[in-house]
Amino acid sequence: NAGVTQTPKFQVLKTGQSMTLQCAQDMNHEYMSWYRQDPGMGLRLIHYSVGAGITDQGEVPNGYNVSRSTTEDFPLRLLSAAPSQTSVYFCASSLNRGGGSKEQYFGPGTRLTVT
Amino acid sequence: AQSVSQHNHHVILSEAASLELGCNYSYGGTVNLFWYVQYPGQHLQLLLKYFSGDPLVKGIKGFEAEFIKSKFSFNLRKPSVQWSDTAEYFCAVNSNYQLIWGAGTKLIIKP
Numbered sequence: 001n002a003g004v005t006q007t008p009k010f011q012v013l014k015t016g017q018s019m020t021l022q023c024a025q026d027m028n029h030e031y032m033s034w035y036r037q038d039p040g041m042g043l044r045l046i047h048y049s050v051g052a053g054i055t056d057q058g059e060v061p062n063g064y065n066v067s068r069s070t071t072e073d074f075p076l077r078l079l080s081a082a083p084s085q086t087s088v089y090f091c092a093s094s095l096n097r098g099g100g101s102k103e104q105y106f107g108p109g110t111r112l113t114v115t
Numbered sequence: 116a117q118s119v120s121q122h123n124h125h126v127i128l129s130e131a132a133s134l135e136l137g138c139n140y141s142y143g144g145t146v147n148l149f150w151y152v153q154y155p156g157q158h159l160q161l162l163l164k165y166f167s168g169d170p171l172v173k174g175i176k177g178f179e180a181e182f183i184k185s186k187f188s189f190n191l192r193k194p195s196v197q198w199s200d201t202a203e204y205f206c207a208v209n210s211n212y213q214l215i216w217g218a219g220t221k222l223i224i225k226p
Contacts (some may be wrong), residue, residue, distance in 0.1 A: 033213075035216075040124065040218055040219075041218055042119075042121075042205060042216035042217050042218040042219050043159075043205065043207075043214075043216040044216070045213050045214070048213065058213060059213075090158065090159065092159075102147070103149070103161050103164060104161075104214065106158045106159040106160070107158060108157075108158045109158055
């Protein structure tokens with residue numbers, strides 16, 4: 001199986017543009033999450049989901065929306081891109097609903113630059 | 116709010132040197148603890164984890180970590196590093212449905 005996949009790998013946006021980062025997993029994991037990684041700050045949780053139809057906010061949710069219509073997919077939408085959203089975005093999944101407490105499997109990341 | 120502190124942001128060692136990376140957390144309850152590694156150009160992968168039982172846990176590639184509850188610490192160790200251990204290392208602790216992450220330590224091994 002492919003594990004956790006993310007598209008695109010790289011993206012450049014202009015301020016104010018919107019876009020969707022795609023994330024999919026084929027491991028039938030209930031828990032999925034989005035992080036952003038910034039230098040010197042580790043990973044910060046944006047949004048997470050404990051199952052289809054259920055999402056919740058993490059530490060830094062402002063400016064981002066998510067939905068979870070299927071178990072496999074967990075897209076992240078940037079509503080109106082800002083330079084502060086320049087970052088590397090990682091999607092992760094875990095088998096159980098309590099996945100935040102268990103091992104998470106990460107995608108390869110999307111490097112986003114907002115100019 | 117819970118937090119995770121990694122003491123060193125950058126560590127430079129020579130091959131065969133011993134490694135210890137510090138990690139302290141603030142949560143006082145039952146914890147699950149993790150070390151993840153990110154090799155250059157690759158995504159994060161699990162190095163080792165502690166849920167319960169023996170506080171000395173062994174992970175992949177010769178790494179180990181010791182959970183010391185009284186010190187709220189989960190330090191990562193390796194007796195003899197290799198050039199291929201050059202990577203960024205992250206400590207994380209659970210909090211309900213979320214993992215709280217340290218800022219990471221960049222490890223550079225000189226050949």
